[in-house]
Amino acid sequence: MSDLSEQGVGKPVRRKEDFRFITGNGHYTDDISRPHQTHGYFLRSPHAHAKIRSIDTKAVLAAPGVLAIFTGKDIAADKLGGLICGWTVHSKDGSAMKVGPHPVLALDTVRYVGDHVALVVAETHEEAKSAAELIEVDYEELPAIVSLADCEKPGAPQVHPEAPHNICFEWELGNKAETEAAFARATKVVKIDLVNNRLIPNAMEPRAAIGEYDKGTGGYTLHTTSQNPHVARLVLSAFVGVAPEHKLRVIAPDVGGGFGSKIFIYAEETACVWAAAKVGRPIKWTAERSESFMSDAHGRDHLSHAELALDANGKILGLRVKTIANLGAYLSTFSAAVPTYLYGTLLSGQYDIPAIYVEVDGVYTHTAPVDAYRGAGRPEATFLIERIVETAARETGLDPAEFRRRNFIRAFPHQTPVIMNYDAGNYDASLDKAMEIADVKGFAVRKAEAARRGKLRGLGYSTYIEACGIAPSAAVGSLGAGVGLWESAEVRVNPTGNVEVLTGSHSHGQGHETTFAQLVSSRLGIPIDQIEIVHGDTDKVQFGMGTYGSRSGAVGMSAIVKALDKVEAKAKKIAAHLMEAAVEDVVFQEGRFTVQGTDKSLAWAEVTLAAYTAHGFPSSEIEPGLKETSFYDPSNFTFPAGCHICEVEIDPETGVLDIANFVAVDDFGTIINPMIVEGQVHGGIAQGVGQALLELGVYDNDSGQLVTGSFMDYCMPRADNVPSFRLGFTKTECPSNPLGMKGCGEAGAIASPPAIINAITDALGIRDIEMPATPARIWKAIQSSRPRAAAE
Template identity: 85%
Template sequence: MSDQASGEGIGQPVRRKEDFRFITGNGHYTDDISRPRQTWAYFLRSPHAHARIRAIDTAQAEQAPGVVAIFTGKHVAADKLGGLICGWTVSSKDGTPMKVGPHPILALDTVRYVGDHVAMVVAETLADARAASELIEVNYEPLPATVSLDTCQSGNAEQVHPEAPRNTCFEWELGNKPETEAAFAKAARIVKLDLKNNRLIPNAMEPRAALGEYDKGSGIYTLHTTSQNPHVARLVLSAFVGVAPEHKLRVIAPDVGGGFGSKIFIYAEETACVWAAAKVGRPIKWTSDRSEAFLSDAHGRDHLSHAELALDDNGKFLALRVKTIANLGAYLSTFSASVPTYLYGTLLSGQYDIPAIYVEVDGVYTHTAPVDAYRGAGRPEATYLVERMVETAARETGINPAEIRRRNYIRTFPHQTPVIMNYDAGDYEASLDAAMKAIDYAGFPARKSEAARRGKLRGIGMSSYIEACGLAPSAAVGSLGAGVGLWESAEVRVNPTGNVEVLTGSHSHGQGHETTFAQLVASRLGIPMEQVEIVHGDTDKVQFGMGTYGSRSGAVGMSAIVKALDKVETKAKKIAAHLMEAAVEDIVFENGTFTVQGTDKSLPWAQLALSAYTAHGFPSADIEPGLKEGAFYDPTNFTFPAGCHICEVEIDPDTGITRIEKFVAVDDFGTIVNPMIVEGQVHGGIAQGIGQALLEHGIYDAESGQLVTGSYMDYCMPRADDLPSFTLGFTKTVSPSNPLGMKGCGEAGAIASPPAIVNAITDALGIRDIEMPATPARVWSAIQAATPRAAAE
């Protein structure tokens, strides 16, 4: 790869190409798109967490001004459309498959959470549709609701789906139970902790939206939607829901204003809009308002766990056993079964050499919004559990938190964990050392004493995290129940003038792909970034792709581009050899120029590109005209970003207000293409982690099943003054699992920060645990409950 003289190559902090159009209001989002004769959709949603639908009377609503049509579950059933699916299959420990309740597009006879879709009103304007929805009369028979994870599996709990007795979708296990029990039997010390991972409600800047169209002449359906993986959306809508054959369905995801996992899934609204467009013969547009988003976007996290860690006399970890109840909500969302199982249980070894691990996970239904992947997806839950256990073990043994981690770090790679994953490369102690130096860990006792003189409590906590990224490989995830392979595709098109179009199956929703991918191509071809255009998000342009989630766009998406570039270079060298009358093996390509080794013969990139299309005198058997190549890339392993985050807090004992005084993150992301973009990703992830640790909590009323935190008045998002200035650092071990040595950076901040913050708070208060979010009220109550000695310390 060439070093760009202009400073645009790999490793350079190039400003994002896409930002100009975003900050000048020229982005192209789904809600920006309008069509001739467009109508608007509004969804009537259930006010009950659980109720039987006795009847739906739409007669009066159908006569309301502007109404074009009204659809209910009976219309969907009459067209024989399938329901929404879960694309990942999990089996229980007895070998039986998970118990899946139906997930209808529009409720047919029962609603199962507040916000469930009851009817769809299509009208000339959104105001007309909303007004007409108020005239629909639904005869509900309210039923008891099951909300609490503590009681949902009890014999007298109300059933969400009759197909799933005790509201249990699966009882999954991973690891070796006999070995784990044997290790516990010989342990010198057993550390136990009950942990909750609080429910989070995604709040991307752009709410979900959809615009469905149908062309009667061609029979083609087109769906514009806020999706992180438009190809998978098309596959599900065609193969499983049955909206249209795949070649008659085009899905376009234009600019997307944030996803964080919540826009991976196939939802009822977009499905209904594209299906109903053919019924009314006009385009149908829907844009969620924020109240709808709180109710109906898939939520995240929501685990209840009991964990036990066995140690020997020297503080070495012998075994870990975990029992987790994971909330799946009322229906299985697209990837929900994988999150608390194969994206959680497989990371419970953390960075540590734990000889034996056994984990049980019960996936349960409740009368709440579906729960699925949210930034990190299973990895934050695993890291939180492991790092809270390690911190607790340090305190109970009297071993310094840094030292107990050092004693147990994995040091030899590759390393096979007891829970499937094979870690390929890492240097965990390097990240720990760098983080401790950056935060001045040795100087903390003096800062704690100074804070005490001011009447404040000060604490410090760390988190050594690891995650599995680059989701992948297809054979591995297929064996674990994934319904699709997780390869990626790319096509590199060189135009006659030498500029380049790159079609990628990845999708950008804020990560800066248009810049990062262009940097890769410009660095490889020795051309300015302005000559590179990145194309994504349209199933009619890109052959097929698996989208963006799990920090896979670099390790998998860019690796596909590298493979396509390899093919382009191979063909270009053949053309250069022909033009310069040389042997192919004598052609050298560097800094955008082809030269014949040992001579002064050369050919610039632009001239080569034009020659590829003029094709004068090509030997037809060896070289075809044109310069366009595609590739699919299926990685050999996951990638394993890792690092150490350390948080220092100061607490006012009179108010319980926690202030983050210092936050240091040192991460190993392998090869970094654009450090400025990576730093932005880490900043954003930490901000979300701070939100979970201190502020955010999705709460349902235990009796009625109503969402109590249904707006920004009740659901507290972090603001600028809640966040400190972050100190970032990087260590580097190269991943051997992809040609660029990349690992992924998009989720690290959200994974590592919550346990570091809670470890710091519990250190300051001298207590074993505090539930997230550690709000001022909870912190103040913990201070009041603590002993005078612990509170003073």
Template identity: 75%
Template structure:
């Protein structure tokens, strides 16, 4: 579609921002240089757990080109606080979570390999590295606890004094008595043990930061790779104590992917901003990929036991869950809410489960912090639900699709036993469409044909649901959130009729510059190339909550709709005066204001010009100009849902798994740009398949990271996938004006159980864990061959 034309909602418009990205014209943090900047290099702990006895900086400070050497004691002397966790969780006994201190530079103790010990600032990065090698640090090595299985054991080394038994909280949700009653009357009980493997986020652009201090204005500027620059400014101001908010500007320019890992406030950007004043120079740091593996917040890492109570017909009566969640060495910014309110509240899945009870222990280990990664709690919940439902179907001899159909929620709104009230959906419609697109009925014939070729063929379903657009603020506040989760927008109409949209959402690959402009184009009847979207700068946008949890459409665009409502209302007043008509008679359609029942009218640009000329309307009644802002706080979460089908083949001789067909049918509510939505689905599936088949962060017994590069941490490639077949169903979300639900995390949530269910079907066993590597699959396949030969 041509950018010079009006673009309706639902049109597959090519992304406006892609031209600068694919021609090397992007403006990423590492592309920026400030006059006189120096370069930072962080000395990191080589030990998973140790006391810092001494740090001798003298030799390093005398090295060529060194501008400064700073340690945790320097930070403490300046009165700066540590990094925070912004979501309070209370244990089942009502006590608050036990969060240990998290200094940006370690003071007395390091708690994981890669923990920040000191920073060297020099004229060049290589000079900073050379000087760091001259730092003399005396460590007293302490016992390390990298293994979640033993972290709470009697006698395990204590990681934080504030958290006995390395336990941050012991939390619960649901009705234990109701679940016990359900199991007492169950005709069948299915049990499952699951490890949700730890993942590294691996965005294309590593993190980076530039801190600058203006002594004249006594103000800081921080350029950083952030998904929410306003929250970064808030934390650095109110909690770290770097500067008042009006003296701190945070800019997140182009950001090359995040997947959750760039939501958080890390040590490096904190130190760069602080150090800029200390050394009197701008300070730049760019993460190397090895550092990213060590120190970017990891995702997942749950160990779970689930029990499902069913009647004789396969109807679910109750669900009991116990999860131990790895928090790593420190509580990251949103870590505490991921295994609690973003996880347990989705344990009903798409099913009408009368009783659910979940317990979660959050545990410290001597590993990198764990926080939100694409989906954040929802993938962990979906994997558990879809695996145990599939296992129950196999045990009861019920077709997995039929098992799901028997338990679907069919009436809305539906109040689950775990807080969430689903507002709209049609789960059977997604299942039916997916089965049709996958030729589910023809699978037995395809399996038989594969057997003739010596291959094992399997098919797996995943009926996922997620909660997006996390809100309303009052609700999340009652659950422990330290901030509100509304969004802001400002629409500025210029005198010539082009429009600037300022949004508190942030784009790091989602295509906001296109979809947000597309909304404005459709609403105001102006070409999309006359709309500019501005985000990521706290000096331009008053405040915003950033992008994560698929909130940009349902929350961010809804704020834009509210601002557009105000623009249209004021423009109608102006048009009425110019056309000498009653305001009630003014109609606005296709970019034109007209008097109802006449041919008299004005184009949008003409009204915009008159708004600023202000000759023809009484300014005592209407202020000149055409600029409106709005804040939007949703009334509920949104609940995207769908059905993914994975069909695969296993070569029993090599253990290799080939995905031969993938069907994704999703209900995202209103879709603004189907091309961008489909791309989001593709990317999410790729990440989910990566978790299912190959990705896993691993530490050895001493807490050393053994998957610290792409030589050891495998990620999927294009050759690992078939052409995805994407379909959609639609039930509009009733809780926002656009009817949107969110699409960014769906594939990553749906894919892992679809793959593992398909593998279980192919291999004839439910005892298969992620990642299902060729070695693991080969061993299972060979055991199957041996078992069949014995029979």
């Protein structure tokens, strides 16, 4: 591609990285084989809750190919720490959250089906797996609790003795007194009870790890499927104690999808890199899909009661919410933040709500840990506010769009009652455009036509907002984050003018190798095939915070901008020296340095070569070379927003639903590559369709067994479950970063579930239906409403 005008910012450039992916030349962790490599297999608990009386490993050590077996006692003997939660939350009484220990391998108790009991290392995967079946574990089975509704009740089985009544924290946000006063003067109060269903992430590439130890240098290397390799290195060194940070290299090569579930530091990668030094050979582990179902961190899983106070004109006066949030058996890396600061802070939505008060009980159950999954707290908040707003519109007799308009925020910046300060937005514009594309005016005609065919048709809105970037560091630090949430970038210009960009952001499907290169191409005036984006290796990139929370553009690319500013400033000095001009007279545009008012000019490559030949540089002013680094910490979150409209048609005889029309209009601020953004929105909506209609993680209440432990029982969306989405964009630039970007990766998964459920309840004329709204649930809802309809 030689035409620079077609590959810069704002152009739909085809992804550079796709060639190697679609031709089978990607480099994933499981593709890597290290010399003298062995294989690891984890014995997992078959019980949801049990004491480990003893573990007999004699038969295992005699099995073919077995090199070693490790249990929790071996790790304890090395004085390794357990896995940590990197975000501290305090209860409303000021006490710190109650944290139960999370050992890498269980010591004396297992707490969910799939908990890690032992690691077998053998010459092959098959030998390790077969040998694991020979381990004799004497379990004393104990009562388990998996029900979110019952886990806090007196007499419920306890997950951790450190957390009485299974309560990790009782958190609050907002002003309770002001909210109570708002309800006292309300003319109408709308109430709703909601379930946000448990989801099991299923990235195309299962998690994998290769641990390696170099006896000569004392260095460890971990290849892993991680969204943030630097944080993994920090946790494994500073908290778990596997190795000093400078002796641990973490490499996250090509990663086949993450969606949050690969942010966390897991037991498997920890055990593999630690055990490699014990065995003296590399240890490789790749999850089987059944292991992923059991042990990957799950998502969502809330029970909520919400109340909305209205005046006589349909204006919202106040909102109060009580949520019980499932944390699973252990606190995962970011789990405490998800149902608190990533959830409660977004409950104002797009609405000017004067008073909000939210209480969240974070509770333990004998289930897999629950942590961030695409959107992380924002989907739960949007689902709650958009469901209760829709319900309020219907109960007041107002058109749902009109009810929303009546309550939209219109003046910016806007300080919500729940911490967030929205910096910019135009919510009417997104709603208007979505209604136009969806042809809302023609819906009544389509509904009548569907009725003539015996079908039910409904329309649902979702006007969402999310907080992206998860920064600034000072702000998140005051809220309990254990790390800063800036991002780093290093721009290395080679003598011939091509460029390497080292970024702390990690790409696992987002297209960074293309979009980041587009940004550099626009700034430096060079083709994107002369730009290399380097990420995912802690020995190459000094430090970075990884990719999650739709932060790669707003934070990661802003760090690149700051580094490019420094590169350009130095290059201008060099050009000025070469052309014997004042620096302030040098202009850099479209890859050339020009002295204003003269015919003197130099091409980019001429200046970059001069940077390294350094002939005649005034030593006090210009150092040789052209390489600059930046650490960028934003001044605020970013706030993408928009409107999604879903139109459904339902067969009342079977409950089968068809999404007849789905429109998404989003405000992402500046867009670097519209084609990639559209792909991100498509993927997010597909995941939202999965949550709304198909996916549900289920544990048996009596045994604690995972009932939905395979694709036979856990239904992922397929091509025929999703429609051809119609997209649109509006734009208000974000004022808190130099590119005006807001983030796009999570929006589809955040906005779509309430739009779909609002459409279904509109079609059926009912108040609520639990997700996933399967044909069976829809059919039952229809049957339940028929006697009442007949009586009316």
